Amino acid sequence: MLRITPRRLVDQVKFFSKFKKGLTKTKETLVGNIKKAVGLAAKVDDDLLDKIEQILIESDVGVSASLKIIENLKKKVASDNIKDPEEVTTALKAEIMAIVRSDRNPATLSSDGLTVWVVMGVNGTGKTTSVGKLAKFFSDQKKETMIAACDTFRAAAVDQLEVWAERSGVQFIRAKDGTDPAAVAFDAATSAKARGVDILIIDTAGRLHTKTHLMAELAKINKVVAKVVPEKNIKSKLILDGTTGQNGLSQVKFFSEAVGGIDGLIVTKLDGTAKGGVVIAIAEEMSVPIDFIGLGEQIDDLKPFDPESYVAALFE
Amino acid sequence: MFDSLTEKLEATFKTLRGHGSLTDENIKEALKDIRRALLDADVNYKVARDFIAEVETEAIGAETIRSVDPGQLIVKIVHQKLISLLGSQTSDVYISEHPPSVIMICGLQGSGKTTLSSKLALRYKKKGKKVLLVAADPYRPAAIKQLQTLGKQIDVDVFEMGQANPVEICQKALSQASKQFVDLVILDTAGRLHIDDELMDELAEIKKSVKPQELLLVADAMTGQDAVNVAGTFHEKLEITGVCLSKMDGDARGGAALSIKRVTGCPIKLVGVGEKMTDLEAFHPERVASRILGMGDIVSLVEKAQDTIDVKEAAKLEKKLRKSQFTLDDFYQQIQQLKKMGPLESLMDMIPGAGKLMKGATIDPKSMVRVEAMILSMTPGERDKPQIINGSRRKRIAKGSGTTVQDINKMLKQFGQMKKMLKSFTKGGLRGLPKGISPF
Numbered sequence: 001m002l003r004i005t006p007r008r009l010v011d012q013v014k015f016f017s018k019f020k021k022g023l024t025k026t027k028e029t030l031v032g033n034i035k036k037a038v039g040l041a042a043k044v045d046d047d048l049l050d051k052i053e054q055i056l057i058e059s060d061v062g063v064s065a066s067l068k069i070i071e072n073l074k075k076k077v078a079s080d081n082i083k084d085p086e087e088v089t090t091a092l093k094a095e096i097m098a099i100v101r102s103d104r105n106p107a108t109l110s111s112d113g114l115t116v117w118v119v120m121g122v123n124g125t126g127k128t129t130s131v132g133k134l135a136k137f138f139s140d141q142k143k144e145t146m147i148a149a150c151d152t153f154r155a156a157a158v159d160q161l162e163v164w165a166e167r168s169g170v171q172f173i174r175a176k177d178g179t180d181p182a183a184v185a186f187d188a189a190t191s192a193k194a195r196g197v198d199i200l201i202i203d204t205a206g207r208l209h210t211k212t213h214l215m216a217e218l219a220k221i222n223k224v225v226a227k228v229v230p231e232k233n234i235k236s237k238l239i240l241d242g243t244t245g246q247n248g249l250s251q252v253k254f255f256s257e258a259v260g261g262i263d264g265l266i267v268t269k270l271d272g273t274a275k276g277g278v279v280i281a282i283a284e285e286m287s288v289p290i291d292f293i294g295l296g297e298q299i300d301d302l303k304p305f306d307p308e309s310y311v312a313a314l315f316e
Numbered sequence: 317m318f319d320s321l322t323e324k325l326e327a328t329f330k331t332l333r334g335h336g337s338l339t340d341e342n343i344k345e346a347l348k349d350i351r352r353a354l355l356d357a358d359v360n361y362k363v364a365r366d367f368i369a370e371v372e373t374e375a376i377g378a379e380t381i382r383s384v385d386p387g388q389l390i391v392k393i394v395h396q397k398l399i400s401l402l403g404s405q406t407s408d409v410y411i412s413e414h415p416p417s418v419i420m421i422c423g424l425q426g427s428g429k430t431t432l433s434s435k436l437a438l439r440y441k442k443k444g445k446k447v448l449l450v451a452a453d454p455y456r457p458a459a460i461k462q463l464q465t466l467g468k469q470i471d472v473d474v475f476e477m478g479q480a481n482p483v484e485i486c487q488k489a490l491s492q493a494s495k496q497f498v499d500l501v502i503l504d505t506a507g508r509l510h511i512d513d514e515l516m517d518e519l520a521e522i523k524k525s526v527k528p529q530e531l532l533l534v535a536d537a538m539t540g541q542d543a544v545n546v547a548g549t550f551h552e553k554l555e556i557t558g559v560c561l562s563k564m565d566g567d568a569r570g571g572a573a574l575s576i577k578r579v580t581g582c583p584i585k586l587v588g589v590g591e592k593m594t595d596l597e598a599f600h601p602e603r604v605a606s607r608i609l610g611m612g613d614i615v616s617l618v619e620k621a622q623d624t625i626d627v628k629e630a631a632k633l634e635k636k637l638r639k640s641q642f643t644l645d646d647f648y649q650q651i652q653q654l655k656k657m658g659p660l661e662s663l664m665d666m667i668p669g670a671g672k673l674m675k676g677a678t679i680d681p682k683s684m685v686r687v688e689a690m691i692l693s694m695t696p697g698e699r700d701k702p703q704i705i706n707g708s709r710r711k712r713i714a715k716g717s718g719t720t721v722q723d724i725n726k727m728l729k730q731f732g733q734m735k736k737m738l739k740s741f742t743k744g745g746l747r748g749l750p751k752g753i754s755p756f
């Protein structure tokens with residue numbers, strides 16, 4: 001299905017280097033530290049494993065996921081009789097790889113008509129920006145794309161999305177500030193279906209996951225869209241700020257409960273020094289796959305999450 | 317996995333309580349749990365390590381006090397340490413006596429700068445200051461419009477120059493402010509990454525040209541380990557004067573607050589606790605430390621109640637209670653007052669011990685709406701004398717409120733119990749505090 005064209009090849013190379021560039025800082029600390037720790041250690045002992053634990057925790061992987069990774073690493077060290085600290089890196093890489101790997105293609109749309117992505121998350125994670133970038137991504141793939149602004153709460157959120165719609169040249173459904181977001185979502189789904197759109201991306205208002213009434217509003221949006229589109233074609237995508245710590249787990253739990261399961265994560269702001277390690281914990285503890293990651297402010301800086309490149313870039 | 321720091325520490329102390337005195341061994345065990353709890357709360361790895369080391373020294377030194385329960389002793393030490401880490405006193409925003417005073421707001425993308433700027437503007441407008449908000453974010457689409465909309469909401473002027481250079485925008489804004497006798501200028505700068513040298517230089521340049529009295533960094537309370545890098549870099553390059561924590565109304569334990577305070581040494585001055593423009597509070601280190609340790613935050617609750625509850629209404633209610641004339645109408649009024657105080661969950665967090673008590677028992681805001689509907693479906697006579705509500709009236713009320721007769725029965729029964737309970741409370745005096753919210 002994936003035809004290799006020269007254009008695609010160039011894109012792939014560009015993407016990979018961007019990926020690496022964005023993650024350079026992450027890599028510098030994570031791998032740099034491990035190498036340092038490994039270099040200092042003459043043999044594989046508890047000190048080395050403690051250092052690895054520190055590095056994982058400082059990358060926001062969290063205590064419990066870190067302990068599990070270390071536990072598995074220990075077993076591997078024992079069973080494979082690893083004596084060389086250098087080989088520990090290889091084993092660690094495989095360990096993390098096994099956790100974040102997912103076999104599905106995040107960009108796959110349903111084969112029978114309209115797919116709807118409902119994009120949600122807490123305030124300030126980058127929902128509107130990500131919706132704008134996703135629109136560009138799908139329209140580049142020659143998919144008929146529509147975006148709907150259902151953030152009727154935050155001042156000027158609709159205008160912000162409209163700018164993105166113009167930039168990516170996709171269809172745009174706007175709502176007046178203060179209108180019922182579910183009503184806008186319903187209108188958008190109805191018109192997307194009528195116009196034969198391939199994917200409708202709904203931008204929702206940021207909300208803290210602990211606010212019951214706001215979570216109920218989100219559930220209502222999903223329910224209303226399900227009147228127009230079969231439920232299996234509606235995907236809830238959670239935007240997670242890459243700088244978020246262990247609260248990310250709580251976010252996934254609450255949003256998941258509200259909408260009956262999160263289909264995938266979009267992790268933003270990974271071009272800073274944050275390691276975004278909480279996604280490893282999320283993948284490990286809750287099995288929610290990572291679909292896209294944001295590596296910068298440009299319209300093309302949102303990329304499908306590719307675990308191979310991710311771990312390769314981390315451990316190169 | 318989702319256990320709060322509070323619960324972890326409580327569990328730790330419980331195991332400690334069994335022992336006669338603090339020994340090297342049981343302290344180690346407790347500290348291990350505390351360390352884990354701190355890390356789960358996103359306190360930076362190294363900050364947590366230092367914290368634990370300090371507590372350990374003090375705890376072992378305190379071993380000789382035999383009369384005190386060892387658990388309580390550790391609680392006291394940890395609590396005091398937390399307070400001193402967070403900053404030993406409340407520190408407010410500095411406003412110069414020679415207007416215009418300038419506050420510059422900076423931070424990462426999505427940390428909540430624009431919202432905080434507007435909340436701050438409203439806070440000083442209420443104090444009688446003339447405030448000017450400055451839209452210094454020419455990059456993000458519609459950022460200017462967002463500030464303008466918020467400015468309109470709170471009735472504060474917004475200065476903007478479209479996509480002009482931010483340094484120029486700030487300079488022009490300041491000269492306009494001087495001419496118009498503005499007391500306070502708030503510069504809302506664009507979000508940026510701390511490693512983006514170009515944009516960090518831009519901030520340094522703004523700082524140099526407008527010389528703000530306050531340079532506040534806005535940090536998301538949910539930030540993880542990276543908080544030390546972000547705050548550290550901003551401080552290193554700009555010498556910030558204070559920190560504002562946003563999104564503290566979520567369930568993040570706010571370990572980032574500890575980390576940031578430790579790495580910058582700057583006081584945390586303000587806390588954003590909601591989406592409303594009035595949801596801005598001063599940072600009280602002792603309250604946050606108490607909250608982390610599960611001692612509740614009753615001071616904030618009382619303040620909130622004082623802010624929102626109508627004193628006259630409360631006095632009237634108290635009089636009625638003394639005479640046992642509490643009616644369903646009063647109950648309805650009470651619900652309205654309670655609703656003004658914000659979401660129930662956030663109130664529950666403030667009540668000492670309630671966090672633990674309410675764990676698992678989810679508060680359904682809808683049950684409150686249902687009770688409201690039931691009361692509104694009654695005639696004034698029924699609200700005044702609930703005893704006249706007979707079977708057929710119950711049927712009618714159920715129909716009118718979209719509930720069942722069973723719901724009505726339950727509500728009336730609870731109301732009766734509440735009335736009885738309130739009667740016993742009034743002996744001690746009930747100043748407006750809605751203690752009788754038991755049905756929820």
